[in-house]
Amino acid sequence: xxxxxxxxxxxxxxxxxxxxxxxxxxxxxxxxxxxxxxxxxxxxxxxxxxxxxxxxxxxxxxxxxxxxxxxxxxxxxxxxxxxxxxxxxxxxxxxxxxxxxxxxxxxxxxxxxxxxxxxxxxxxxxxxxxxxxxxxxxxxxxxxxxxxxxxxxxxxxxxxxxxxxxxxxxxxxxxxxxxxxxxxxxxxxxxxxxxxxxxxxxxxxxxxxxxxxxxxxxxxxxxxxxxxxxxxxxxxxxxxxxxxxxxxxxxxxxxxxxxxxxxxxxxxxxxxxxxxxxxxxxxxxxxxxxxxxxxxxxxxxxxxxxxxxxxxxxxxxxxxxxxxxxxxxxxxxxxxxxxxxxxxxxxxxxxxxxxxxxxxxxxxxxxxxxxxxxxxxxxxxxxxxxxxxxxxxxxxxxxxxxxxxxxxxxxxxxxxxxxxxxxxxxxxxxxxxxxxxxxxxxxxxxxxxxxxxxxxxxxxxxxxxxxxxxxxxxxxxxxxxxxxxxxxxxxxxxxxxxxxxxxxxxxxxxxxxxxx
Numbered sequence: 001x002x003x004x005x006x007x008x009x010x011x012x013x014x015x016x017x018x019x020x021x022x023x024x025x026x027x028x029x030x031x032x033x034x035x036x037x038x039x040x041x042x043x044x045x046x047x048x049x050x051x052x053x054x055x056x057x058x059x060x061x062x063x064x065x066x067x068x069x070x071x072x073x074x075x076x077x078x079x080x081x082x083x084x085x086x087x088x089x090x091x092x093x094x095x096x097x098x099x100x101x102x103x104x105x106x107x108x109x110x111x112x113x114x115x116x117x118x119x120x121x122x123x124x125x126x127x128x129x130x131x132x133x134x135x136x137x138x139x140x141x142x143x144x145x146x147x148x149x150x151x152x153x154x155x156x157x158x159x160x161x162x163x164x165x166x167x168x169x170x171x172x173x174x175x176x177x178x179x180x181x182x183x184x185x186x187x188x189x190x191x192x193x194x195x196x197x198x199x200x201x202x203x204x205x206x207x208x209x210x211x212x213x214x215x216x217x218x219x220x221x222x223x224x225x226x227x228x229x230x231x232x233x234x235x236x237x238x239x240x241x242x243x244x245x246x247x248x249x250x251x252x253x254x255x256x257x258x259x260x261x262x263x264x265x266x267x268x269x270x271x272x273x274x275x276x277x278x279x280x281x282x283x284x285x286x287x288x289x290x291x292x293x294x295x296x297x298x299x300x301x302x303x304x305x306x307x308x309x310x311x312x313x314x315x316x317x318x319x320x321x322x323x324x325x326x327x328x329x330x331x332x333x334x335x336x337x338x339x340x341x342x343x344x345x346x347x348x349x350x351x352x353x354x355x356x357x358x359x360x361x362x363x364x365x366x367x368x369x370x371x372x373x374x375x376x377x378x379x380x381x382x383x384x385x386x387x388x389x390x391x392x393x394x395x396x397x398x399x400x401x402x403x404x405x406x407x408x409x410x411x412x413x414x415x416x417x418x419x420x421x422x423x424x425x426x427x428x429x430x431x432x433x434x435x436x437x438x439x440x441x442x443x444x445x446x447x448x449x450x451x452x453x454x455x456x457x458x459x460x461x462x463x464x465x466x467x468x469x470x471x472x473x474x475x476x477x478x479x480x481x482x483x484x485x486x487x488x489x490x491x492x493x494x495x496x497x498x499x500x501x502x503x504x505x506x507x508x509x510x511x512x513x514x515x516x
Contacts, residue, residue, distance in 0.1 A: 023406045026389040028249065029221065029283075029310060029352045031134040032438040034418070034457055037075055037106050038472035038511035042461030043420025044434025046380045049301035049359025051237065051291050054108040054513075057128040057227040059380075060303040060359070061239030062289035065229030067112045067126045073470075073513030075105040080506045081139045085484065087211075087499035088145025094212050097140030101218065105509055106132040119233045128227045135221035136505075137249050140214065141484050143499045148208040150494040152255050152273065153180055153195035158490040160193055166346075169338040170275065174320035177333035180271055196268040196324050197257050200494055206268055208260040213486050219248040219279075227287075237291040245308060247281035255486070264325055271322040281312035283352070297363045305355035314346040349392040357382035375423040375430075382418075386411035386441040414439030420459075430463035432474070455480035455503075470513045478505040 034045030036055030047053060048060045054073055056063025083097040108130025116123045156171035163172070175181035175195065183191040199206050224246065229239030258270040285308035291301040321332040335344065358381050365374025387408045393400040420434035436457040461474035485498040 023403065023410050026350075026352075026386065026407050026411065027441060028135065028137070029245075029247070029308070029350060030384060030386060030389070030441070031221065032416070032441070032455055033135065033478060033505075034434070034436055034459065034476055034507075035105065035134050036132055037073060037513075038077075038461055038474040038509040039432065039463060041105070041476055041507065041509055042432035042434055042459050042463075042472070042474040043378060043422065044418045044436040044457060044459055046359065046378045046418035046420040046434065046436075048289075048303050048357050048380045048382075049291065049299050049361045050376070050378045051299070051301070054106065054110055054128065054130060055132065056229075056239075057108065057110075057130065057225050057241055058132045058134070058223060058243075058287075060289035060291060060301050060357075061128075061227040061241040061287055062229050062237040062291040062301065062303075063239065064110055064126045064128045064227055065124070065231040065237040065239055065291070067110050068114055068124055069112055070516045071110045071513055072108070072516070073511055074107045075509055075511040077103055077105055077507060077509035079103050079136050079138060082504045083139070083141050084502045085141065085143045085499045087143040087484075088147055088496060090143075090145040094144035095142055097142040097214065097216075099138050099140040099216070099218075101136075101138040103133060103136060103138075103220070104131075106130065106511070108132070119235075121233065123231045123234060125231070126229045128225070128229075131222050131224050133220050134223045134245070137217045137219045137221070139217045141499075141501065142212075142214045143484065143486065144210070144212040145496075145499075146208050146260055147199065147211050147496055149200050150489050150496060151195050151197040151199070151201075151209060151257055152211070152487050153197050153257075153271070154201060154489045154494060155487045157181060157193050157195055157198075157201070162490065166339075166344045169335050170316055170318045170344055171320075173338045174273075174318065174333040174335065175322075177338075178271070178320055178322035178331040179324045179326060179328070180268075180320070180322040196266075197271060206259065206261070206266040209268075210258045210260045211486075212256045214254045215484070216252045216254075218250045222246045222248070229289075235293045237293075239287075239289045239291075241287045241289075243283075243285045243287065243308070245283040245285070245310070247279060247283070247310065247312060249277075249279040251277040251279070267324055267326070269323040269325050271320060273318065273320050275316065275318040278315045279312060281310050281350075283308045283310040285309065285352075296367055299361045299363075301359045301361075303355075303357045303359075305357075307354045308352040310350045310352065312348055312350060314348075316344040316346075348394075351390045351392070353385050353388045355382060355384045370427040373423065373425045375421065377421045378419070380416075380418040382416040383413065384416070385413040387413065387443070410443060411441050412443040414441050422463075428465055430465065430472075432459075432461045432463065434459040434476075438480075451481070451483050453480060453482045468515050470511075470515075472511045472513075474507075474509045476507045476509075478507075479503065 040055035051063030051066040227241035361378040440454040459476035
């Protein structure tokens with residue numbers, strides 16, 4: 001177990017078994033990107049101490065209590081992600097992944113009931129209902145390199161001894177059906193399975209293999225929220241929300257290996273492997289918030305986000321096509337033939353960590369004269385303990401414990417900072433800019449090799465507002481580094497070094513809103 005734990009702790013997308021959840025899955029449900037309306041994204045995602053925007057329902061529900069009129073808005077946009085990898089010394093060939101997608105960052109309705117207008121009464125109560133995309137999964141990773149130690153098929157051999165029947169159907173059974181995995185007679189006199197594509201574990205003299213992998217992901221994490229906020233004396237605002245996050249995630253892995261020597265005497269020429277995952281899930285959580293106007297020019301806010309409880313369903317299929325130079329040419333097999341036509345399915349639960357945040361805003365200019373130049377500066381601080389995420393798998397308690405222990409070791413508590421500013425002139429036009437820094441979720445111990453996966457976001461935008469209509473446009477650019485571990489082998493020495501990733505994403509968002 002210790003040998004296996006080391007590579008498990010070493011990087012991303014690492015599974016306890018071939019179909020189990022990975023340590024990296026914990027980050028899928030812990031957003032690290034600006035979200036919300038175009039206005040909020042232009043401010044770097046800051047808004048805990050601001051209020052007055054629909055995104056407050058998802059950042060700090062007390063902020064919707066500032067509304068005294070109704071409002072409906074819809075946002076649309078385009079996301080463009082790019083990744084450049086370095087794997088096994090290769091950082092120039094087949095190492096670029098690009099993905100673009102249309103997205104709907106938010107849509108929402110705010111309704112206000114005005115009752116009073118005094119300094120010592122509840123002046124109004126506001127309600128909001130809507131959706132906000134809190135994570136965008138559309139991405140592509142491409143890696144390539146020459147491996148002299150192991151093959152992806154080594155994982156399937158391991159699964160024969162340490163995996164379920166369902167796990168074997170996605171890998172080992174396909175390898176055996178195509179001849180890629182075969183029994184051989186070692187000096188002990190016992191037959192043992194081997195992967196003909198493995199430089200270290202097979203006996204055909206294979207020196208090295210050329211590996212190429214592409215991981216395409218799509219979908220998102222959408223949070224549906226009902227929020228209510230109260231305004232006491234136009235100074236104190238409190239709010240709460242009920243949140244129902246919905247997971248829609250797809251993952252398509254294409255993995256190819258070729259005999260790098262080109263020899264016909266190694267009993268292996270190539271294989272192409274495809275694995276598809278479809279994941280759906282529904283969660284439940286809540287938020288509590290407070291916002292206080294210290295003065296007309298200064299506001300303070302705080303928010304608390306409860307842990308979010310998810311129920312998740314995974315569905316897997318896979319295909320393998322191999323040529324082992326035995327005269328049959330390419331031989332193919334699909335997992336559906338091993339499972340009576342059904343995908344391999346898995347149900348489990350996950351609890352995402354609680355979050356807490358605080359924010360402050362300072363307003364400048366003559367606030368009594370709308371046509372004069374005025375604006376604000378706002379900043380947020382957010383705390384989240386990534387290591388406290390927990391999986392619950394009722395049919396695999398041992399795997400659950402290993403996975404949760406790995407999460408505790410791999411991740412740590414992080415701090416996120418978001419800052420934004422807006423300048424408004426002629427009572428109609430606004431210019432905005434923002435910056436966000438999301439902390440490195442990985443611990444700094446030897447298991448993670450000091451990987452810094454922090455991300456920085458730069459944003460800017462324009463706005464036009466009239467009495468009944470507003471239009472906001474924003475561009476944001478996210479950059480950071482990460483790792484991608486394509487597979488781990490039971491023998492830690494055979495696990496390839498993780499690929500290093502340079503990540504960048506551009507978001508273009510347009511929001512249109514109507515006041516009533």
